[in-house]
């Protein structure tokens with residue numbers, strides 16, 4: 001472990017009330033992990049295993065019950081932590097883009113810079129245009145989300161996240177809602193970000209991406225990290241039966 005990991009998760013647990021309201025469901029069960037600068041961590045596992053919940057705790061979209069998370073040197077559970085300020089350092093990309101529908105692509109990338117970062121609008125515009133170029137959608141800058149394909153909307157969402165100059169990018173099934181022909185382009189973009197040195201935590205069902213881009217893979221089941229490793233050994237010789245069964249099912 002380096003002296004300054006971007007993320008340290010220390011034995012966090014999280015329960016949700018069960019659907020019938022009578023009991024509770026342990027969504028995260030003493031999960032610990034570290035993400036180093038420049039590292040790409042890929043989180044895989046069956047549906048309901050806690051992957052999204054884990055990712056969402058990292059930027060405090062979800063609270064945890066016990067344990068601790070330190071992001072960028074800031075402890076999330078510390079009452080003095082300004083969560084909005086902390087979130088500005090973390091880019092999050094969701095399955096369903098979450099763009100402002102009544103704003104153009106360009107404005108979607110400009111606005112958070114002005115509102116959250118306090119950048120002058122002229123500066124934010126320059127940066128937004130650069131980023132739309134980088135994600136390959138400069139020619140759609142003046143389109144509204146409803147005029148864009150899912151893949152194009154996801155590009156805007158990625159540009160918007162990058163505009164905050166995040167220390168880490170979190171991707172929560174960023175390609176799951178896309179038409180199949182759009183998936184490759186978004187994965188290419190994520191691959192490019194990884195190559196440029198962006199620190200990333202990625203929840204995905206795209207095993208090709210995991211194998212090729214991840215520095216480390218975590219396999220979750222029932223709220224626990226069952227197995228982790230670098231992709232070569234993880235895919236070639238998983239050591240846990242549950243991992244093997246999961247990989248057999250999907251590969």
Ligand SMILES: Nc1ncnc2c1ncn2[C@@H]1O[C@H](COP(=O)(O)OP(=O)(O)OP(=O)(O)O)[C@@H](O)[C@H]1O
Nearest residue numbers: 016017025027045046047048049050051052053054
């Ligand atoms: N807001 C919530 N209220 C109640 N239960 C929840 C809530 N969010 C998640 N859960 C439960 O916590 C568990 C973990 O959910 P989570 O979404 O983290 O799983 P996941 O591995 O990301 O699944 P998927 O691959 O299907 O998205 C599931 O049993 C889920 O039903």
